Structures are given as C-alpha cells and as structure tokens.
Amino acid sequence: xxxxxxxxxxxxxxxxxxxxxSKNTDKNITDHAKIRITPIMTRTMLVIALALPLxxxxxxxxxxxxxxxLTSAQQQALQSLASTGFTNQQAVSVGxxxxxxxxxxxxxxxxxxxxxxxxxxxxxIIAPTQYAKQYGVFTIQIPRHLLDSKNxxxxxxxxRVTLDGHGLNWRQLSSTETDRTIGLYFGSSNGFxxxxxxxxx
Numbered sequence: 001x002x003x004x005x006x007x008x009x010x011x012x013x014x015x016x017x018x019x020x021x022s023k024n025t026d027k028n029i030t031d032h033a034k035i036r037i038t039p040i041m042t043r044t045m046l047v048i049a050l051a052l053p054l055x056x057x058x059x060x061x062x063x064x065x066x067x068x069x070l071t072s073a074q075q076q077a078l079q080s081l082a083s084t085g086f087t088n089q090q091a092v093s094v095g096x097x098x099x100x101x102x103x104x105x106x107x108x109x110x111x112x113x114x115x116x117x118x119x120x121x122x123x124x125i126i127a128p129t130q131y132a133k134q135y136g137v138f139t140i141q142i143p144r145h146l147l148d149s150k151n152x153x154x155x156x157x158x159x160r161v162t163l164d165g166h167g168l169n170w171r172q173l174s175s176t177e178t179d180r181t182i183g184l185y186f187g188s189s190n191g192f193x194x195x196x197x198x199x200x201x
Contacts, residue, residue, distance in 0.1 A: 070169045070185070078183030081106070082139045082173040092146070095201045099146045107136035108186065115146060120200045122147045124193040132188050139173065139183040142195065148180070149197035156180075160196040164189075 070078075086102035093099070094115040101113055101122075111125040128136050142148075142159075149157040161170045163186060170184035182195070 075171055078139060078171055079173055081137055082181055082183060086141060097201050099143050103140040105138045107132040115200060117200050121194045121196045126186060126191050126193060128188045128190060135185040135187060137185055139181060141179050141181045143179050146201050147197045148199050162194045164192050
C-alpha cells in the first residue's frame, strides 16, 4: 500500500510535454519529455507571475523630465533667451543645400545637429552640463527651407518634438516666412532631441 502511494505521488509530480517539430507543417509529435515540477520551480513561477504586472506598470510610466509642464516663468525665460539673440550657429548640409542653424543653450553643449530626410526630422545631440543643479534650456531657429511642418491647406502645423524618444512640452517662440523658433528644457540625463516636420530639404 505504501509503495502504491509513492507511485501515485511520483506520477503526479511529472507532466508530459509534447515537443513539436517546427519544420513540420502538420505539427506532428516527434518526442516527449518529462519535467519534474519541484517546489522551487513552483515558487519561481509564482514570483514571475506576481512581478509581471509591476514590470508592465513601470514600463508604462511617463518620462518625468521629458513631460514636465512648462510654467509661466519657464515660458518667459525661453522667450527672453530667444529675444536676446542666438549665441551659437552651426552649418548643415542636406540635399546639396547648405543651411545655417542658429541656437542658444544653457547648462549644456550641442554636440551635433543633423538633418534626417528618412524621418523628416532635425536631430540634435545634446551633452548636458555634468552635475547641473537646474534644467538646461535650448532654443533653436529652424529655416523653413530646411524643415517645415504644414497642414494640407498650407497653414502651419505644429512640429512633433521628442527628447530621448519621449514627447515633451515645448514652445514655439516665433514664426516668420523664413524660419520658426522653438524652445524647450532638458534634464541632466537627456541627450537626443528630434524635431519632426512634414517636409525637409
């Protein structure tokens, strides 16, 4: 009787798994394997099941720096920075044409500004100041002939701006027939700015 109980317990501790041949379209069973379900494996699976919703939740959390709301003071600071004139400029070339991009930056440096025709975007690599105690500020003047964003009726359409792949709040500071100027804030961990339009040189 004792031996019979042991056999039943052993049988309950095994599961038969079908190994399917992926190359066979009929999915015929080619082999079998026995896997012993131990208490350690059971606890491991339980931990994974409980942790998965937390991982999904954390992954869905917004990027706090990138989507931080611009206060009235911040908007005024951006406007003030643009109105005092640009402190830097960089020449870029795309489609056989040369353009001069003017910009100003605080608490950081611009490493490169690169037009990207495949994505209809102007990509900027920023190197934030190390150990900065406040957000960096960046304003850039974009020539319309280089990058613009238009609605089907020809009216201006807002650019789509991302920072490290996340959307963020930014402000268009000025708009003329020849260029558009935008401003934004960035954090010490940010580095890749993309400005998307509907047409590029």
